Amino acid sequence: MAPRFLLRLTAALLILSGSVLAGEIADPNVVVDTSSLPPIAANAPEGNPYRGNAQAAEIGRTAFNQACSRCHGVDAVNKGQVGPDLLKMDRSCPRIADPAIRQMCILDQDDFFLKSVQEGKTRVGVVHMPAWKEVLPPAAIWTIRTFLESRSR
16 A cells, blocks of 8 residues: 555656746746946956946846846845845855955855856756756856845845
8 A cells, every 4th residue: 555655646746846847947038238248258267257346236136136036036135035045145255264265265156156047956856946057148147146245244
């Protein structure tokens, strides 16, 4: 009896997760115009090339509200949304006293952010965040990161 129940439960979970997977795709209608920003050079240093750029932050705000607000809140104000509060993302690095280690922490978080947005988040076969690499080029993702950094608490 138990194996039959487990088989039915597994089948039901696969069916349900299939519908979840099908519904969680990056919106191909999101368009982010970064043409007014300096292009990112192929030999650019690691990390966010737009850090501290107010124009990039404003472009990132618009991009965030098109692509990310559904799960993370309008203007990144997360009031019980399903996605994590992204304004809490950068709390640890500023606390590091050693400037070289603090810089490595920031670069690590930049890399994590870029890869997370590009690849999305899937756990146990469930898409928690769609992959955006086919919709958002790196310049657009960096504007979103710049926006979030401008809003961090």
